[in-house]
Amino acid sequence: MEKSKNKILAIESSCDECSASVVSASDFPELVSIHSNQIFSQIDLHKKYGGVVPEIASRNHLDMLNPVIEESLKKAKTSFAELTAVAVTNGPGLIGALLVGLSAAKAISYSLNIPLITVDHLQGHIHSLFIAGQSNGFDKAKHKLPLLICLVSGGHTNLYLLKNLPPEKLDLTLLSSSRDDAAGEAFDKTAKLLGLPYPGGIWIDQYSKNGNKKAYNFPRPLLNEGLEFSFSGLKTSVLNQLKTDGYTPHIFGNVDESKLPRGQALANYCASIQEAICETIFHKIQSAIHQTGAQTLAVVGGVSANSRLKELLKTQCNLPVITPDGQYCTDNAAMIGAAAFFQFVRNDVLKSKQIFSANAYSS
Numbered sequence: 012m013e014k015s016k017n018k019i020l021a022i023e024s025s026c027d028e029c030s031a032s033v034v035s036a037s038d039f040p041e042l043v044s045i046h047s048n049q050i051f052s053q054i055d056l057h058k059k060y061g062g063v064v065p066e067i068a069s070r071n072h073l074d075m076l077n078p079v080i081e082e083s084l085k086k087a088k089t090s091f092a093e094l095t096a097v098a099v100t101n102g103p104g105l106i107g108a109l110l111v112g113l114s115a116a117k118a119i120s121y122s123l124n125i126p127l128i129t130v131d132h133l134q135g136h137i138h139s140l141f142i143a144g145q146s147n148g149f150d151k152a153k154h155k156l157p158l159l160i161c162l163v164s165g166g167h168t169n170l171y172l173l174k175n176l177p178p179e180k181l182d183l184t185l186l187s188s189s190r191d192d193a194a195g196e197a198f199d200k201t202a203k204l205l206g207l208p209y210p211g212g213i214w215i216d217q218y219s220k221n222g223n224k225k226a227y228n229f230p231r232p233l234l235n236e237g238l239e240f241s242f243s244g245l246k247t248s249v250l251n252q253l254k255t256d257g258y259t260p261h262i263f264g265n266v267d268e269s270k271l272p273r274g275q276a277l278a279n280y281c282a283s284i285q286e287a288i289c290e291t292i293f294h295k296i297q298s299a300i301h302q303t304g305a306q307t308l309a310v311v312g313g314v315s316a317n318s319r320l321k322e323l324l325k326t327q328c329n330l331p332v333i334t335p336d337g338q339y340c341t342d343n344a345a346m347i348g349a350a351a352f353f354q355f356v357r358n359d360v361l362k363s364k365q366i367f368s369a370n371a372y373s374s
């Protein structure tokens with residue numbers, strides 16, 4: 012990479028992924044080029060607790076961040092001296108985990124005398140759309156505005172309407188969110204009741220493949236009541252169904268497989284849960300398209316990796332659909348780098364002593 016290309020190191024440590032990425036301009040003004048995207052996932056550390064333990068997450072970020080940054084620079088064939096700026100997620104997320112990334116980014120910024128760019132995690136997920144070279148990414152020639160964006164992750168279920176493109180500051184309107192649990196949370200909490208490992212979304216997806224999605228009619232809340240989501244009732248419904256079927260829902264401790272559905276019975280539970288969540292998301296997307304006149308649909312965040320949601324989007328949506336590549340769906344620093352790159356272009360950065368004012372926020 013030549014010096015004329017501004018190279019930004021981005022750091023993401025808001026939850027249980029420790030990630031660093033090097034990004035720069037692409038051949039298109041609305042897209043960013045990714046040179047590396049190193050991700051260390053802490054899933055194995057948190058699995059036995061059935062969810063992310065904040066203190067364990069922070070301590071592991073302390074151990075892993077430096078090697079992850081070094082690996083990311085090495086992969087991008089970039090030295091610290093070649094960096095033009097450093098970017099970091101400063102919220103929302105786990106406060107201790109965020110502070111590890113933010114402190115490292117401040118130190119890099121101060122010692123190299125380069126700007127610090129603080130990035131909102133949700134802006135990061137949205138900017139995963141504007142990463143160059145993706146198999147189903149944004150293409151200005153094919154994808155017309157306005158763009159309906161569905162952000163479905165472990166912490167959020169948001170619908171937005173986007174009316175412009177980077178490098179401009181995004182003109183985003185939040186259309187709706189979840190009143191309670193997020194879609195990913197609904198996957199993870201119901202998976203836990205079935206005694207499946209954390210994070211459960213991917214396991215429900217996996218076991219659903221051989222299941223009957225009509226085996227149980229789990230709730231599709233607020234289906235015809237506006238664009239808001241509500242997923243908290245799903246776990247109670249699954250809990251009650253398990254008890255009705257004579258099982259003992261898993262709450263904590265060791266999983267007693269003999270008291271839980273396994274084989275075909277597990278597949279049927281998973282397929283029915285997945286159908287309830289995906290059908291609800293898809294229905295709200297259809298309503299939002301109808302209400303807004305969106306010309307293109309984009310789905311981002313961890314749950315966008317779900318195979319049933321992808322199938323519904325592919326077969327039943329009559330708009331062009333954009334989804335980020337797998338590595339940019341779940342938490343990663345490349346998407347933070349993409350958002351940061353455009354902030355840098357707009358001079359939305361912190362310089363010299365301003366960097367000390369940067370703080371982390373949890374929600």
Ligand code: KG4
Binds near residue numbers: 163196212315
């Ligand atoms: O975007 P993400 O990595 O982190 C947050 O910002 O929350 O999303 C993580 C969420 C988890 O709830 C996980 O279970 C879910 O994404 N997830 C999936 C799949 N892969 C990840 N949910 C359903 N199906 C999948 N294949």
Ligand code: ZN
Binds near residue numbers: 165
């Ligand atoms: Zn995320």
